[in-house]
Amino acid sequence: MRDLVDTAVAAGLPAADTLRTVSAYLAQGIQSSGFLGCAFLNAASEYPDPDHPVHLAVLAHRQ
Structure with missing residues (x-):
């Protein structure tokens, strides 16, 4: 970019x-055709538990 x-x-x-x-x-x-959306939001949706380390990492990245 x-x-x-x-x-x-x-x-x-x-x-x-x-x-x-x-x-x-x-x-x-x-x-x-290869675009699958935001990798971070996809990860958060696959790990919906708000205390899961993946979910926490996504939230930290977005801030």
Whole structure:
């Protein structure tokens, strides 16, 4: 992701165009057939016990 932004900035794109480039990149990834959602939210849903170490790690990451 940083490489994408660095390339856009180095090309002299205005900030708004850089944001559009990043947004298009993210949209393409989300719409791909291999996208399975957020790995952290998926892990939390697989370990719903709020005291489980995996669930706690997800909560810590999100903060």
